[in-house]
Every structure is written in C-alpha cells, then in structure tokens.
Amino acid sequence: MSAAIRRRRRRPMGRRRRGALPEPAGGCSCCLAAALPLLLLLLPAGCPVRAQNDTEPIVLEGKCLVVCDSSPSADGAITSSLGISVRSGSAKVAFSATRSTNHEPSEMSNRTMTIYFDQVLVNIGNHFDLTSSIFVAPRKGIYSFSFHVVKVYNRQTIQVSLMQNNYPVISAFAGDQDVTREAASNGVLLLMEREDKVHLKLERGNLMGGWKYSTFSGFLVFPL
16 A cells, blocks of 8 residues: 555545534524524523614613624614614603793792793603603613793892702802893703602792793713
8 A cells, every 4th residue: 555545544534623613604694693583582681782882772672682783873773783673762862841821939839849841842752741840861871951040020039950859959040130031041961860850949039931931951961
C-alpha cells in the first residue's frame, strides 16, 4: 500500500474535528425568527423589552424580548431586524389646560385651594383629569411642567405653587401694587414615579378667571 493511500485512511474526508459544531443551513435571522415563539414562552414574566439604542422599555404581555438593531418609527413603534414591530405604551404624554370662567378661589377650590381649569386644549394619553385638575404620571420619567396665572386686583399679591404629591416644588408670585392684571409664571423638570400627581395650588390672592389668561401645561420628556 502506498504512503499516499495510508495518509488518506488516517484522515478521512468529511469527518468533523472533535468539538466542532455543524454550520446552520440557513441565515442567522431565519433561525432566530423560528426560535422566537419558544423563547417568549421560556423567558420570565415581567421582564421589560429594551431596544439596543436604549430608547424605551416595552413589555410584551409579561414576556421578555431582546430586540437587536432596532430603531423607533414615527408612530412610536420599534421595528427590529427580524421585522417585528412593537408599539410602546404611554410613549406620548402631553396636556394643556386653561381657565375661561370664574375667578379663583371659587366655592370648590376654597377647600383645598386647588386651581381648577375648565377647558383642555391638549390631553394626549388622557392623564390630566379635568374634574380634579390633577395630572397623574402614567410611568416613571422626566416630565416638564409650566404655568401662567394672572391676578384680578391691584394692591394685592398672588402666590401659586406647583404641587407634587401634595408637596410644593416651585412657586411664583406677583405683587406689584400698581398693576391690576399682573402675571406670575414658572416652569420645572421633575423626576416622577408612576402614579405621582401634580396640580397647582393658590397660596394667596385671587386669580382672574375669564379670557383664558391662566394656563397649566405638561408633557413627558423621556421615560426612565
């Protein structure tokens, strides 16, 4: 037997080396797409989905999904490289309210000195309750708030506080004794937890009711 034949018998063609893995027949994305339903069943409940660009956590009915190479779309959804589109809940939150009638304090506000608003211009997500004039945060995040109020009489001072969970965060006042329609305004960024509440409180003075002089606005800057 020649030396060439003996060498071929020692190293038969097509045999895998020990520890080597077979190569997949298809592409990686096809394998992941086929295994995705099984992974969703095996993963623990309550795990948030976070895209690779870290835009926003998303929960898929209590299951955890890792989305790679994703990008947010214009409508708030996130589309992955596997072609999966997931719409993020509570991604858009904004409100703006005005006062068109009745001076403050009114008979209703005299109990808590809450400043009530009677018209909503914007209420994306419906998290501002017009009846109580309280905004309730739908999720943890950074929120922006601003307000603008006008006093009724000269020779008086008004003071308004923005309250988070019934604690004053910022205030504004107007106290020029020679100006009748003097305004007070302020704005702030707040870190809020889910179901934290924000409203305006009239600390002193009287606010003008009509002509939509007084406003209260807020929106979600980004979730955490």
